[in-house]
Structures are given as structure tokens and as C-alpha cells.
Amino acid sequence: MTGTTANASVWANAEVWVAPIGTALPADESAAFGAGWEAVGLLDGSAGFEYSRSEDKKDHYAWGGILVATTRKNHKSMYKFTALEDNATTRALAWPGSTSTELKVPVVVNQMVAFETTTGGKVKRMISKNYAQVDLNGSIKDSEEDLTGRTFDVTIFPDDAGVLFSKQAAPEIASIAITPLTLALSLGGAIIKKLTATATYTDATTGDITAKANWVSATPAKATVSAGYVTAVATGTSSVSANFGGVVSTAPSVVTVSA
Numbered sequence: 001m002t003g004t005t006a007n008a009s010v011w012a013n014a015e016v017w018v019a020p021i022g023t024a025l026p027a028d029e030s031a032a033f034g035a036g037w038e039a040v041g042l043l044d045g046s047a048g049f050e051y052s053r054s055e056d057k058k059d060h061y062a063w064g065g066i067l068v069a070t071t072r073k074n075h076k077s078m079y080k081f082t083a084l085e086d087n088a089t090t091r092a093l094a095w096p097g098s099t100s101t102e103l104k105v106p107v108v109v110n111q112m113v114a115f116e117t118t119t120g121g122k123v124k125r126m127i128s129k130n131y132a133q134v135d136l137n138g139s140i141k142d143s144e145e146d147l148t149g150r151t152f153d154v155t156i157f158p159d160d161a162g163v164l165f166s167k168q169a170a171p172e173i174a175s176i177a178i179t180p181l182t183l184a185l186s187l188g189g190a191i192i193k194k195l196t197a198t199a200t201y202t203d204a205t206t207g208d209i210t211a212k213a214n215w216v217s218a219t220p221a222k223a224t225v226s227a228g229y230v231t232a233v234a235t236g237t238s239s240v241s242a243n244f245g246g247v248v249s250t251a252p253s254v255v256t257v258s259a
Contacts, residue, residue, distance in 0.1 A: 041085035125168040185232035
């Protein structure tokens with residue numbers, strides 16, 4: 001099988017944020033959404049973020065049935081998500097223009113919408129460049145068996161240059177190195193020692209991910225590992241590896257436990 005597994009993603013967490021047009025964007029993917037942005041709250045992870053686009057296409061043929069050209073127009077980009085909370089933000093999206101005491105015929109407003117997904121060391125944000133409109137999709141069902149969900153369709157309107165989104169993303173992890181690659185422990189002496197996991201990112205920067213990484217000992221009966229700290233259990237050897245954001249360390253550390 002060809003391919004790079006690190007390029008495939010299952011997103012562990014996600015957020016949807018809304019704000020009035022003109023609200024300041026976060027400086028980058030590491031900055032929090034500031035004043036004016038409101039979080040939708042808990043989302044249905046099974047439903048996820050569903051993106052779709054459509055356009056009118058027309059094929060043009062010459063005599064003899066030869067395809068000469070295809071023209072496209074009326075492009076439309078849409079996102080869909082399901083919110084699980086009944087809060088001020090979701091009520092404003094479902095019933096725009098209503099108040100806490102009155103439900104009015106909804107009048108959809110133009111606003112900014114941001115979609116954020118995170119997992120491991122990966123962060124991806126898609127923020128509407130111009131504006132978006134949010135519509136309630138279908139009905140709202142209250143029951144004793146399922147969480148009440150509100151599914152929303154988000155229509156994205158491009159700016160004059162045809163730009164739909166501003167993108168913010170953290171550089172992804174390219175590789176992980178463990179140091180040292182050999183570690184000696186003693187049941188009668190140094191029973192615990194620490195390993196370090198260093199990530200190299202796609203922009204060539206590096207970072208210590210020791211505390212964040214998932215550590216695995218191939219033979220936990222000989223040595224266990226947690227947050228980089230290796231503890232001797234019995235004489236023998238074990239290989240210790242680290243993984244984070246879908247990337248596994250390039251080489252394990254060989255741990256030798258003596259009496």
C-alpha cells in the first residue's frame with residue numbers, strides 16, 4: 001500500500017464560532033477567538049462538518065457530437081453541522097430576530113462563521129472571508145432517547161475576488177525522534193529515567209512533545225513508560241516508542257533493565 005498515514009485525519013475535537021461581520025480574526029491558529037466571537041457549543045461528532053458545493057454546468061458540442069467546451073456558473077458552497085446545545089447562540093441561529101419571550105418569523109442575517117478542527121498537533125480553521133448565512137435544516141426533535149440536535153446549513157458567500165475562506169492551520173508533525181535511543185535502568189539503583197520526544201514539523205521547526213505524546217512500551221513486564229518516564233519492572237529489555245498526531249517515532253529507545 002502506498003501513501004502516508006500521517007496525511008489522513010480523524011478529528012478529535014471541533015468548534016463552530018459565529019460573529020458579526022467585521023469582527024477581528026485571531027492572529028493565527030494558536031490565538032483564541034476574541035471579543036465578538038460566540039461558540040456554538042457541543043457538536044454532534046458523528047455528523048461532523050459536511051461540505052458540499054454545486055454549480056450549473058453546460059456542455060457545448062460541435063456538429064458530429066464533438067465536445068468543444070464546458071461552461072460553469074452559479075457556484076454555491078455550503079457547510080452543515082449539528083449543534084447539541086440549547087443556548088443563546090444556537091437559539092439566535094435557529095430563530096434570528098426572536099427574543100427570550102417571543103418567537104418571530106426568522107430573518108436570516110449575514111455574519112461570520114468559523115469552523116475549527118483539532119487532533120494531536122494538528123489545527124485547522126476555516127473562517128468565512130466575506131460573510132455567511134445560517135439556516136435551520138429540517139425540524140428539531142425533543143425525545144427521551146436522543147440528544148436534541150439542531151442541524152444548520154451554512155451558505156458561504158465569496159468576496160469580490162472569489163475567496164470563500166481565510167485558512168489558519170498549525171504546521172503538521174513530519175517526524176518524531178526519541179532521545180536517548182538506549183537507556184539503562186537498574187532494579188537496585190536508577191529505577192526511573194526520562195526519555196524526550198522531539199517533533200519536527202513540516203515548516204522545519206521543532207518542539208518538545210514529551211508530555212503530550214502517547215508512550216508505548218513493547219514489553220511492559222520489563223519496563224513501563226508514562227509521559228516519557230520509564231520505570232524498571234524486571235530484568236530484560238523493552239523497546240519504547242512515542243506517537244502523536246498520527247505520527248510514530250522514527251526509532252524506538254531500547255531500554256535495558258539490570259539487577
